Amino acid sequence: MGMLDLLLGRKKEVPAKPRNSRTSPNTTQFAASQLPPGSSSPHAVRKDVLKLVLRELLTRNGIPQTWITAEMLRTTSPRRDQGLHVRFLIRQWDPRLMQHGPAFEGEFLQRLLMLDPLAGDWLMGFSWQFALEDTSACPRLPHPGSWTAPPPTPTPDACAPMTKPGDIIEGPVVIPRGSNGLRADLEQLLALRDEDIQRHAKGGDKFAATRPSTL
Numbered sequence: 001m002g003m004l005d006l007l008l009g010r011k012k013e014v015p016a017k018p019r020n021s022r023t024s025p026n027t028t029q030f031a032a033s034q035l036p037p038g039s040s041s042p043h044a045v046r047k048d049v050l051k052l053v054l055r056e057l058l059t060r061n062g063i064p065q066t067w068i069t070a071e072m073l074r075t076t077s078p079r080r081d082q083g084l085h086v087r088f089l090i091r092q093w094d095p096r097l098m099q100h101g102p103a104f105e106g107e108f109l110q111r112l113l114m115l116d117p118l119a120g121d122w123l124m125g126f127s128w129q130f131a132l133e134d135t136s137a138c139p140r141l142p143h144p145g146s147w148t149a150p151p152p153t154p155t156p157d158a159c160a161p162m163t164k165p166g167d168i169i170e171g172p173v174v175i176p177r178g179s180n181g182l183r184a185d186l187e188q189l190l191a192l193r194d195e196d197i198q199r200h201a202k203g204g205d206k207f208a209a210t211r212p213s214t215l
Contacts, residue, residue, distance in 0.1 A: 007212040040170055043084070046084055047072045047084065048114055049112070049115055050084065050112070052070055053111050053115065054069075054108070057104070057111060063097075064092070068090060068091065070085060071086075071087040072088060072176065073086075083121075084122060085125055088126065088128050088132075089129050090130050091133070093138050094134070101128065108126075
């Protein structure tokens with residue numbers, strides 16, 4: 001504003017906000033950090049701590065370092081001080097990463113608090129993003145009704161024994177023989193008995209009662 005405006009009593013015009021702005025006063029905004037690599041500000045130190053926790057967490061759980069990376073986004077909110085938001089980037093497709101995502105976040109936060117007990121004041125949360133170079137291995141969306149359908153019941157294995165918990169497994173099963181087989185067995189037993197009787201009759205009773213001898 002020039003001297004002429006001051007003499008005439010004109011007020012400084014305030015630039016109007018763009019009409020397409022939808023930012024709410026209470027909305028948290030994310031912005032990429034532009035600090036130099038060697039900066040020693042608290043913001044830079046926190047970023048280094050987050051990168052250290054992620055690297056140790058991947059190594060501890062056997063996950064390759066190239067499968068998950070992270071972006072540290074600076075957050076601004078009227079209700080809280082500036083902080084950091086961690087966005088995990090999935091570089092390698094593996095359904096186990098999503099299955100164990102909540103456990104991954106929980107262990108990440110636990111290890112972070114061990115290094116900085118005040119991390120809960122400046123860590124604003126987590127988010128996940130797919131950053132895959134090749135999506136050919138990713139499955140397609142299933143049928144719409146499969147999301148709310150009950151899980152399929154497992155079919156019993158044809159080779160598995162039909163037993164229940166607590167059942168007693170009996171010994172070998174004897175298959176009944178026909179009448180001809182039973183008759184042949186009976187005749188064989190009778191023949192063995194007759195042969196044994198004749199042998200004892202010729203040689204005497206081998207197991208006759210013994211008598212004590214006189215001294």
